Amino acid sequence: MDLTMANQGGNNNMLRDYRKGNWNLQETMVLIEAKKMDDQRRMKRVGESSERGKPAELRWKWVEDYCWKNGCLRSQNQCNDKWDNLMRDFKKVREYERRVAERGGEEKSYWRIDKNERKDNNLPSNMLPQIYEALVEVVERKGQREAAASGGAGSSRANVVPATSIVEKSAASHVLGHLSMPPPVQQYPIIQAPAMLLPLPPPAQAPAEPPTIPSSQPLPASDSETSEYSDSPAKRRKRGSGGGDGEGTSGGVGTLEEVGSAISKSASIIAEAIRSCEEREERRHREVVSLQQRRLEIEESKAEMNRQGINGLVDAINKLANSILALAAHKDQSTSK
DNA sequence: GGTTGATGATCCGTGTCTAA
DNA sequence: TTAGACACGGATCATCAACC
Numbered sequence: 001m002d003l004t005m006a007n008q009g010g011n012n013n014m015l016r017d018y019r020k021g022n023w024n025l026q027e028t029m030v031l032i033e034a035k036k037m038d039d040q041r042r043m044k045r046v047g048e049s050s051e052r053g054k055p056a057e058l059r060w061k062w063v064e065d066y067c068w069k070n071g072c073l074r075s076q077n078q079c080n081d082k083w084d085n086l087m088r089d090f091k092k093v094r095e096y097e098r099r100v101a102e103r104g105g106e107e108k109s110y111w112r113i114d115k116n117e118r119k120d121n122n123l124p125s126n127m128l129p130q131i132y133e134a135l136v137e138v139v140e141r142k143g144q145r146e147a148a149a150s151g152g153a154g155s156s157r158a159n160v161v162p163a164t165s166i167v168e169k170s171a172a173s174h175v176l177g178h179l180s181m182p183p184p185v186q187q188y189p190i191i192q193a194p195a196m197l198l199p200l201p202p203p204a205q206a207p208a209e210p211p212t213i214p215s216s217q218p219l220p221a222s223d224s225e226t227s228e229y230s231d232s233p234a235k236r237r238k239r240g241s242g243g244g245d246g247e248g249t250s251g252g253v254g255t256l257e258e259v260g261s262a263i264s265k266s267a268s269i270i271a272e273a274i275r276s277c278e279e280r281e282e283r284r285h286r287e288v289v290s291l292q293q294r295r296l297e298i299e300e301s302k303a304e305m306n307r308q309g310i311n312g313l314v315d316a317i318n319k320l321a322n323s324i325l326a327l328a329a330h331k332d333q334s335t336s337k
Numbered sequence: 338g339g340t341t342g343a344t345g346a347t348c349c350g351t352g353t354c355t356a357a
Numbered sequence: 358t359t360a361g362a363c364a365c366g367g368a369t370c371a372t373c374a375a376c377c
Contacts, residue, residue: 023362060346081364084347126361 023082025128027072031079032086032134034066089124090135096123 023031060076063083067074074082093110100107110123118124 077364080346082362084349085362088348124361 023074025130027067027074028082028086028131029134030067030070030072031063031074031082032131032138033070034063034072034079035083036134036138037066038063086131086135087139089127090132090139092123093127093132094136094139096121 060080063079064074064076067079096110100109108117110118110127111129113121
């Protein structure tokens with residue numbers, strides 16, 4: 001839970017509280033879905049001639065955003081690494097299954113062998129069938145699409161119909177619906193996709209200014225953030241080895257002024273980010289407090305209901321006892337006669 | 338059209354952590 | 358102690374834009 005911007009890089013991640021620990025099935029399925037949607041989205045985009053020539057996007061940022069919207073609170077690095085590991089295991093199992101199929105059942109299927117046999121075969125010991133099926137859905141379809149796209153001479157990938165979703169059609173239409181929107185005017189020449197995924201609250205600044213962190217929910221990176229602070233796995237590994245080629249060394253007064261204005265601009269961005277962070281923290285705190293109050297109320301009402309129930313029960317027992325006593329007395333009287 | 342550099346994606350090996 | 362899962366980083370490949 002302490003994986004924050006400190007080791008994630010992107011300042012849009014500053015407010016995200018990434019979950020740590022093992023991936024559960026639900027998270028894994030969300031990740032697979034995210035990758036599937038990402039593939040569809042990219043195929044669609046590649047097919048659009050107007051989208052050609054634009055810089056490659058930060059696909060794992062998009063995946064992270066998708067995951068967050070679906071309750072999987074992981075960072076893009078975590079998603080990337082998990083996907084790496086998933087693919088590694090998946091390919092092992094797939095190859096094994098192919099071998100089994102080729103040999104016509106001389107060997108038992110992966111799903112029929114126990115943990116030790118899996119280990120002996122250098123196979124993952126606990127790949128779940130649901131995960132495998134979902135991966136087949138994503139990987140095989142992707143392979144088919146790519147083959148189809150490369151097969152036609154000069155045919156664009158737009159001709160390839162995107163795969164249908166495993167789980168959700170609504171999510172697909174939701175996401176693709178946003179993605180199929182015409183691209184906005186590009187002031188920042190990098191990724192547009194994540195910013196389109198969620199309806200952004202009205203920005204506090206003029207549109208031409210570098211965007212700051214929205215103050216409501218965890219939101220996808222905006223353009224300049226992804227371009228300047230993007231944290232794709234490749235970049236995170238390459239960062240620190242230099243760069244900064246935009247910093248001119250032949251400084252004059254004009255350059256100094258530019259630097260000064262850039263610094264003040266950055267300072268205002270940071271201040272705005274901190275302010276929105278604090279606002280959000282406060283709002284979250286209020287939400288937590290109100291939730292706790294609500295919980296207390298519910299527990300109190302529950303206790304009250306229990307009390308009333310017990311009282312009613314006691315009353316009923318008392319009445320029953322009285323009735324029995326009265327009945328017994330009546331019987332005594334009638335027998336003594 | 339070929340070359341080069343930047344960037345992103347993926348593969349792979351290995352370290353670290355945690356639960357059994 | 359050990360196995361499994363996560364995390365990290367290097368290596369490599371693919372793609373794209375800029376340049377000649």
